[in-house]
Structure formats: C-alpha cells, structure tokens
Amino acid sequence: MDRFLRKLLDLSDTKLRLTLAVVTFLLCLTGGFAPRLQAQTAAKVHRKVVQMFEPEYPTILKNGHFEGQVRLEATVLPNGSVSKVDVKGGNPMLSQYASLAVMKWKYAPGPDKTVEEVVFVFNPNNR
Numbered sequence: 001m002d003r004f005l006r007k008l009l010d011l012s013d014t015k016l017r018l019t020l021a022v023v024t025f026l027l028c029l030t031g032g033f034a035p036r037l038q039a040q041t042a043a044k045v046h047r048k049v050v051q052m053f054e055p056e057y058p059t060i061l062k063n064g065h066f067e068g069q070v071r072l073e074a075t076v077l078p079n080g081s082v083s084k085v086d087v088k089g090g091n092p093m094l095s096q097y098a099s100l101a102v103m104k105w106k107y108a109p110g111p112d113k114t115v116e117e118v119v120f121v122f123n124p125n126n127r
Contacts (some may be wrong), residue, residue, distance in 0.1 A: 047076055047116060048108040055094075055101035055120055062124040066091060070098040080107040084098040094122045 013027045071092030074082045085099040107116065 021123055039120075044066075047080070047110050047114055049105055050080065050108055051104075051106035053101045053104045055097040055109070055122075056096065057094075057122055061093060065124055066093060067124055068094060068124050070095045070120045070122065072098055072120075074105065074116045074118055075112050075118055076101050076107045078110055078112060080109045082107070083113075088117075092120075094120075097126075 068091050070086040070093070073086045073088055074085075075084040077083050082103050082105050085102050087099060089094045090098070098118075101120075102118050
C-alpha cells in the first residue's frame with residue numbers, strides 16, 4: 001500500500017487526475033453490473049396452488065358497487081400451507097375477504113418457505 005501511495009504522489013498532476021478518473025470509471029462499471037448479475041441468479045419460483053377457495057363477496061358490497069383489485073402476498077410454508085397473508089393494495093373491505101380465502105389455500109410442497117403473489121378482482125357484474 002505504501003508503494004502505491006508513493007507512486008501516486010510521484011505522478012504529475014495530469015497523470016494523477018487521469019489515473020483517478022480511470023479508477024473511478026472502473027469502479028462505476030463494476031458497481032453497475034453487480035445488481036444485474038444478482039437479478040439473473042435470483043429467479044422467482046412460483047408454487048402451484050393445489051386447493052383454492054374463492055373469497056366471499058357479500059351482497060351488500062356487490063349492491064353497493066364496491067369493486068376493484070386486491071393484491072396480496074401469501075407466505076407459504078414448505079408443507080404448502082399458508083402461514084400469513086399481507087395486503088399489498090386494494091380496498092380494505094374487500095381485502096379482508098380475500099385474505100380469509102387465501103389463508104385456506106393449499107400449495108404444492110416445496111423445499112423452502114416462499115412468498116407468493118395473489119391478485120383478486122372483485123366485480124359485481126361477474127359474480
């Protein structure tokens with residue numbers, strides 16, 4: 001390390017600036033490629049739903065034209081059962097019914113715990 005610092009101090013101002021610019025450029029390049037490599041190796045594996053239950057859609061909510069999309073994340077244990085459901089978006093009154101339904105779901109067994117995305121569309125004209 002001492003030799004490197006001595007060499008840097010011996011360089012002229014122009015050479016020092018050029019060296020620092022090249023080192024900075026190379027560091028920027030390696031930092032820019034690292035996230036892409038991580039994203040390629042961390043592929044999302046989706047587990048198959050073995051048993052699915054539709055959420056309840058109460059008549060009062062249908063008649064009141066409460067509709068929309070509910071996005072959930074289900075934490076699935078290795079045995080395929082759902083241990084937890086997190087609401088990621090949607091009407092809170094509809095999301096409670098969607099969460100209750102997904103808690104009853106059964107997924108195919110897997111080696112590890114996974115988080116699966118679930119989306120429901122509540123539309124009074126389609127149910």
